Amino acid sequence: MRLFTEFPSYTLAGLLIGAVYVFLALGYSLVYRVLKLVDLSYSAALTVSMFVALALAGRWSPAKLSTSGAILFTLATVAVSVVVCVAVRVLLQMAMFQPLRRRNAPSLVVVIASLGVYYVLQEAMGLWKGQDLINYTLPFTNSSLFSVGGASVNIVDLALLVVAGAAAATVGVWLRRSSFGKSVTAVAQDPIAAQLNGISVNVVANTLFAVTGVLGGLGAVLYLFYFTNTSYDVGLGLAVNGLIAALLGGMGNVSGAVVGSFVFGLVESYGGAVFGATWQNVIGYAALVVLLLVAPSGLIREQRGFARA
Amino acid sequence: MKNHDQPATAGAPRLWWANMQRRAVPGNRKIWTVALAVVGLVLLYSLPRLTIPLINTPQVSFPSVLFYPVGVYVLLALGLDMTVGRTGQINLGYAAFFAGGAYTTALMSTHGVSYYATIVPAILVSAALGLLVGLVSLRVNGDYFAIVTLGVGLVVQEIVSNVDAFGSTIGISSVPPPAPIGGLEFSVANPQAYDWLIFTMILAVCVIFALLYRSSLGRAWAAIREDEDAAALMGVEVRKLKVIASTIGAAPAGLAGSIYAAQVGYISPETFGLTLSILVLAAVALGGKGRIAGVVVGGVLVGYLPQRFLQVDKFSTLLFGAVLVVVMLFFPEGVLGSLQRTKGPAPTASLGARPKVADDDALPLTAVPPAASAQPAAPALEVENARVAFGGVVALDDVTLTVEPGSVTSVIGPNGAGKTTLINAITGVYRLNRGRIVLDGRDVTGTAVSARSQGGIGRTFQNLRLFAGMTVLENVLVAAEAANSTDRSGGGSSPRERASELLEEVGLAPMADTRSDQLPYGAQRRLEIARALALDPQVVLLDEPAAGANTAEKQELMGLIRSIAESGRAVLLVEHDMPLVMGVSTKVVVLNFGEVIACGTPEQVRHDPAVIAAYLGTESHV
Numbered sequence: 001m002r003l004f005t006e007f008p009s010y011t012l013a014g015l016l017i018g019a020v021y022v023f024l025a026l027g028y029s030l031v032y033r034v035l036k037l038v039d040l041s042y043s044a045a046l047t048v049s050m051f052v053a054l055a056l057a058g059r060w061s062p063a064k065l066s067t068s069g070a071i072l073f074t075l076a077t078v079a080v081s082v083v084v085c086v087a088v089r090v091l092l093q094m095a096m097f098q099p100l101r102r103r104n105a106p107s108l109v110v111v112i113a114s115l116g117v118y119y120v121l122q123e124a125m126g127l128w129k130g131q132d133l134i135n136y137t138l139p140f141t142n143s144s145l146f147s148v149g150g151a152s153v154n155i156v157d158l159a160l161l162v163v164a165g166a167a168a169a170t171v172g173v174w175l176r177r178s179s180f181g182k183s184v185t186a187v188a189q190d191p192i193a194a195q196l197n198g199i200s201v202n203v204v205a206n207t208l209f210a211v212t213g214v215l216g217g218l219g220a221v222l223y224l225f226y227f228t229n230t231s232y233d234v235g236l237g238l239a240v241n242g243l244i245a246a247l248l249g250g251m252g253n254v255s256g257a258v259v260g261s262f263v264f265g266l267v268e269s270y271g272g273a274v275f276g277a278t279w280q281n282v283i284g285y286a287a288l289v290v291l292l293l294v295a296p297s298g299l300i301r302e303q304r305g306f307a308r309a
Numbered sequence: 310m311k312n313h314d315q316p317a318t319a320g321a322p323r324l325w326w327a328n329m330q331r332r333a334v335p336g337n338r339k340i341w342t343v344a345l346a347v348v349g350l351v352l353l354y355s356l357p358r359l360t361i362p363l364i365n366t367p368q369v370s371f372p373s374v375l376f377y378p379v380g381v382y383v384l385l386a387l388g389l390d391m392t393v394g395r396t397g398q399i400n401l402g403y404a405a406f407f408a409g410g411a412y413t414t415a416l417m418s419t420h421g422v423s424y425y426a427t428i429v430p431a432i433l434v435s436a437a438l439g440l441l442v443g444l445v446s447l448r449v450n451g452d453y454f455a456i457v458t459l460g461v462g463l464v465v466q467e468i469v470s471n472v473d474a475f476g477s478t479i480g481i482s483s484v485p486p487p488a489p490i491g492g493l494e495f496s497v498a499n500p501q502a503y504d505w506l507i508f509t510m511i512l513a514v515c516v517i518f519a520l521l522y523r524s525s526l527g528r529a530w531a532a533i534r535e536d537e538d539a540a541a542l543m544g545v546e547v548r549k550l551k552v553i554a555s556t557i558g559a560a561p562a563g564l565a566g567s568i569y570a571a572q573v574g575y576i577s578p579e580t581f582g583l584t585l586s587i588l589v590l591a592a593v594a595l596g597g598k599g600r601i602a603g604v605v606v607g608g609v610l611v612g613y614l615p616q617r618f619l620q621v622d623k624f625s626t627l628l629f630g631a632v633l634v635v636v637m638l639f640f641p642e643g644v645l646g647s648l649q650r651t652k653g654p655a656p657t658a659s660l661g662a663r664p665k666v667a668d669d670d671a672l673p674l675t676a677v678p679p680a681a682s683a684q685p686a687a688p689a690l691e692v693e694n695a696r697v698a699f700g701g702v703v704a705l706d707d708v709t710l711t712v713e714p715g716s717v718t719s720v721i722g723p724n725g726a727g728k729t730t731l732i733n734a735i736t737g738v739y740r741l742n743r744g745r746i747v748l749d750g751r752d753v754t755g756t757a758v759s760a761r762s763q764g765g766i767g768r769t770f771q772n773l774r775l776f777a778g779m780t781v782l783e784n785v786l787v788a789a790e791a792a793n794s795t796d797r798s799g800g801g802s803s804p805r806e807r808a809s810e811l812l813e814e815v816g817l818a819p820m821a822d823t824r825s826d827q828l829p830y831g832a833q834r835r836l837e838i839a840r841a842l843a844l845d846p847q848v849v850l851l852d853e854p855a856a857g858a859n860t861a862e863k864q865e866l867m868g869l870i871r872s873i874a875e876s877g878r879a880v881l882l883v884e885h886d887m888p889l890v891m892g893v894s895t896k897v898v899v900l901n902f903g904e905v906i907a908c909g910t911p912e913q914v915r916h917d918p919a920v921i922a923a924y925l926g927t928e929s930h931v
């Protein structure tokens with residue numbers, strides 16, 4: 001069976017796709033934890049970042065760069081992508097989610113509104129660069145670094161795993177240790193009480209959306225580096241998989257999002273190996289449905305207060 | 310509403326309004342309604358034949374647009390609204406139910422079964438899928454459920470596109486059209502026939518659903534949507550009703566899938582993807598969830614507008630997204646919902662009539678002789694050695710108390726003493742770690758919340774938990790009907806009669822048709838009491854009913870509590886207001902840190918040194 005003969009390759013592939021999901025799952029999970037809203041527009045912000053990175057690459061044809069030039073250009077791409085994503089996210093929070101929150105909009109309204117934003121961003125990208133698959137030229141040579149049991153790990157693979165791990169760890173420590181992290185927890189548990197204690201829900205929301213923007217910008221660039229192509233409508237699949245990964249782990253906590261992402265990536269990869277690539281998606285989704293029936297709050301449970309009466 | 314030809318009497322304008330709305334439908338108005346309906350139907354059925362340049366669709370013929378997407382979307386939106394709009398669950402995988410119907414008809418009719426014989430199986434397959442999803446909804450709630458349904462939708466789509474029996478990615482082709490009905494041919498050359506068929510289906514679904522929503526089932530669904538926990542406490546069987554809604558709600562998708570397969574003759578998996586689920590959900594939200602007319606309008610808008618303005622194809626999805634954002638920001642209840650809301654009755658500022666309770670001390674609730682004078686009756690409610698702990702925090706420890714019929718037992722104690730926890734333990738919201746709850750001689754310790762409320766426990770809430778979107782009458786009716794579904798309710802009167810009677814008693818009859826969240830605060834408190842009494846409970850739990858009440862209102866409340874007890878019910882009152890407690894109670898139980906520290910008549914408790922130390926302060930101020 002292929003799974004056993006090429007186990008390391010399937011494991012690596014699963015971990016890598018899991019690392020891409022980490023950026024998405026963290027974004028959905030953080031926003032959900034605090035503001036209790038499912039923001040379907042998140043993955044479209046990543047698409048915007050990807051398209052800006054594409055435009056950058058198209059303009060300065062990175063194939064002809066020297067080594068130092070390549071490093072500089074890569075860093076510039078990451079920076080621009082992050083800035084764009086943060087801008088989109090914070091703008092959205094201020095222009096849309098904040099007014100919706102002020103009106104106490106029910107979840108259906110928030111979901112549909114964020115869906116609307118998703119479509120606007122996606123279609124705008126489609127109008128900008130067309131609706132075909134667009135190839136991305138890496139600004140550097142993606143050479144192989146080392147291999148584990150026959151699975152070759154190259155620069156992008158390593159970067160993806162390291163950045164995903166580091167980003168998740170940073171966010172986790174920041175939420176747990178910093179005083180801002182305490183404000184976030186306070187808002188998550190009781191927004192009104194938090195406000196009465198001098199915490200501005202809007203500031204918390206803006207900051208969180210900015211943080212998800214950083215995560216999204218990093219995720220978008222790494223996605224491009226890893227897959228070296230994209231299209232205007234990648235967001236839908238990313239949203240579905242990112243949400244499912246977040247839910248698998250248990251929505252609302254950082255470790256849950258990370259665990260869920262890697263588990264989902266591995267389940268997809270192994271499942272695809274056993275049942276064939278066409279069944280890859282079904283296995284992931286089916287795993288989610290089954291898991292939630294057994295453990296409704298995901299693999300890792302969020303610490304909460306008492307159930308309300 | 311044009312009734313200003315009659316002068317309103319100065320004293321009771323509201324009363325007059327309420328009566329007008331309920332009873333007086335002038336005879337000739339009825340005729341007009343019928344006439345309008347007939348004209349509407351004629352117009353609707355001639356629509357496929359009309360060629361009006363303004364409404365014509367540029368790329369696909371108008372009659373086929375009327376069938377798909379318009380007609381199909383309307384059917385789907387109607388079905389989806391049963392869960393989204395009625396029980397309040399967001400479903401992102403509704404296209405799976407549509408696929409169920411379409412594939413059933415396609416498979417059966419390509420194997421020689423007549424189209425008409427496939428309709429019922431198609432509906433059944435979809436309903437079965439709905440049943441499954443409904444069972445899932447019992448495990449996962451809210452936004453989680455939405456994402457699970459997303460997964461379900463994708464799984465169904467992937468399965469049909471990977472299994473050869475379903476034609477895998479190619480789908481199923483040459484699905485035969487329905488046989489002619491009385492000379493009416495179903496063919497590509499005659500697209501109107503399909504329009505008429507689907508219009509008829511839509512009308513049938515509308516009528517059936519309208520009847521359902523007006524029934525006690527519909528009201529119970531609305532109660533679940535407004536406040537699931539409170540609904541269970543009012544005796545609504547939340548779990549069962551959610552599954553029923555999901556099952557029935559999937560049926561229109563089966564119907565739509567069935568006729569869709571027969572019309573296009575060819576189905577393939579990509580039709581049944583996430584995009585369709587999202588479009589249908591958008592239709593429900595755009596038009597206005599929870600309203601049949603709103604949902605129909607939403608389905609028409611989402612189905613028709615893109616077809617009409619297809620010249621701007623490149624921008625159509627972008628525009629669609631922008632419209633979603635704008636409508637959700639400015640008309641969160643949907644196009645029709647917001648229109649109706651602005652036209653609706655203005656918030657009632659003051660009470661039309663004061664409650665009768667204060668002056669009429671005998672309430673005609675149920676004629677049971679007062680038990681207070683007789684020898685102590687068997688307790689209606691017994692709490693034995695109850696213990697409730699949250700992690701390490703013990704909220705109730707070894708609490709034992711009884712509440713006798715015809716008496717008022719008050720529970721007092723400082724904040725955090727466990728008073729509300731006690732009520733939650735009695736009603737089943739919290740599970741006991743130890744001990745028993747005995748209701749009328751039956752041990753109910755392990756039973757569900759709704760079973761206890763149907764079994765005779767009614768309660769009010771410290772912070773009001775009315776069904777905000779429903780009228781005053783509907784609030785009471787939900788509980789009355791839940792009680793009626795058991796054979797416990799003694800009197801022969803219908804739930805509606807009982808509900809009106811109760812409203813009369815608490816002085817809210819003139820506002821029966823007002824939305825409950827538009828009542829003033831004191832009236833909302835009285836409505837909660839009426840709703841609790843509608844269960845015809847042996848035990849009434851009142852959780853701080855005097856909170857926020859003024860002196861006059863407290864007086865009225867005292868009378869109301871007395872008359873509830875005099876009607877033979879056992880009242881358990883949790884209250885901070887000492888004059889009220891001391892004035893009305895037969896027995897007072899004092900809780901401190903989750904333990905009973907004193908129990909006795911008001912007089913005994915008032916002089917108990919332990920109570921004075923723990924609660925009343927060094928000297929009694931009552």
